[in-house]
Amino acid sequence: MPAGTPATGEGRCRVADPGLGHGAAGFHRHHEDSGGRVSPLATATRRVAADLGGTHTRLAIHDAARNEFRYQQTFLNRDFADFEAVLQYWLQDIDEPTPETACFAVAALIRGDQVRMTNRDWSFSCRALASRFGFRALAVLNDFEAHAYALPWLAASEVVTLQAGAGEVTQGRLAVLGPGTGLGGALLEGRGATARAIACEPGHMNLAPGTPELLALWPQLVARYGRVYVELLLSGSGLARLHEARSQHEHGAAVPLEPADITRLALTGEDAECARTVAVFCALLGDLCADFILATGAWGGLYLAGGILPRITPLLQESPFLERLRDRGPLAGALGAVPVRLIQHSSPGLLGAAHAPLTGIVPKP
Incomplete structure (x- = not known):
């Protein structure tokens, strides 16, 4: 088996119809060029969608006209030198013209043309990548920014309600947050054509102990790691660190x-x-979610994502998560009114990359 063989091959996967999910409205948007005209690239029905996490890269062609993914595959990043190698390998098996537009969701702080992944030694130039693969328009966004754009497209069967709150998620700012290789987060402002995602980096905020049990662990953690930040403990490797600290x-x-x-x-x-x-x-996650909602004003709803939580859903439901989320004194009632849902969709980052605004980066000829 050659290096780069896909870890999984999901084949064709149909996406839930917008507006038919659990209450949030779907997108109906257009994009304009510098002259105020609707760009033909923005209305292209096919795009390459990618979700680059710390461990896996997911790729697919999304066809908006048919409302479906094609050639969806998941790759182990450790099998490749860089993202360009993954993309090149995947494109070899595509039996249709490569789309001229693409949107990549990346586990990174997006600042300008050069993208450097946070938990992977990969980097690339957006313009160079667009030029090499013939993309006339390319959007690159943070992976949880893409998660935020996915929220209105999730079907009712793709979420688990942890806290019903005050009712359906129909208005107000939404938050999405979750642990995986690291911990990411984002916000979604507005609905429909006005929807806009805002990338955040909660994984790098400092973390504080909220119970006597945690307080007893903190001196050991500070002595070993210096700074106790969110994804030091709230991530895959963080779970192992937490277990070591507790057993010690x-x-x-x-x-x-x-x-x-x-x-x-x-x-x-x-x-x-x-x-x-x-x-x-x-x-700990409940404490973080409460802080995130309070700091961002995401009273419209909280969505949990990432690779860990869907696998431990029964344990999460039985845990002190909601108790810690609501434990904020006079604001306990307000936090109890926030709908909280766990995303069960297998690739929300890919779903968001398929539907995010395509503000094009067009390489020079």
Whole structure:
């Protein structure tokens, strides 16, 4: 099997119709060129959509006219030297003309032409990439910014309600946040044609202990890592760090386990310490979500995403997550009124990249 063989090949995947989901309105947008005219590139029905995470890259052609994905595949990043190599490998099997437009959602802080991934030693120039692969228009956005653009396109079957709140998510600012290789977050302002996503970097905010149990762990964490920030603990590798810190504190000896083993042993009930680690992880997440809502004013709804939470849904539902989210004194009622939903869609970043505004980066001839 050659390097770069796809980790999974999902084939064709139909996208939920906008406006027929769980209450948020769908997009109906156009884009204009510098003269105020609607750009033909913006109304192109096909685009290459990509979701570049720290561990996986997902690619597909999205056909808006048919409301479907084609050639959807997921690749392990460790099998490739860079994103260009992934894209080139994937395009070899595409049995139709390469679309002239593309949108890439990247786990990175997007600033200008050069994109450097946060948790992967990859970088690329937007203009050089567009020129090499013949994209006449290319949009590059943060991965959770794409998650935000995906929210109105999620079907009711693709979310789990953790807190019903005051009712349907129909108005107000939305937030999406979640742990995976790191921890990302974003906001969605407006609905329909006025919808606009705002990328955030909550994973790099400082994290504070909210319970006596966590407070007891903090000196050890500070001594070892210097600064305790969100994704140091609220991420895949963070779950392993949290388990080590807890076992060191509780039993005097660190017990290193892979994140997948911790969640597996917690789900099966085979290891009470792993179950407790996951509960503490969820409690920390609840504290973070409360802070994120309070700081951003995302009273319209909170969506949880990332690669970890959908796999531990029963544990999340049984955990102190909601208790910690609401534990904000006089604002407990306001936080209890915020609808909270867990995204179960397999590729929300890809879905968002398929529907995000295509503000083109056009390479010079």
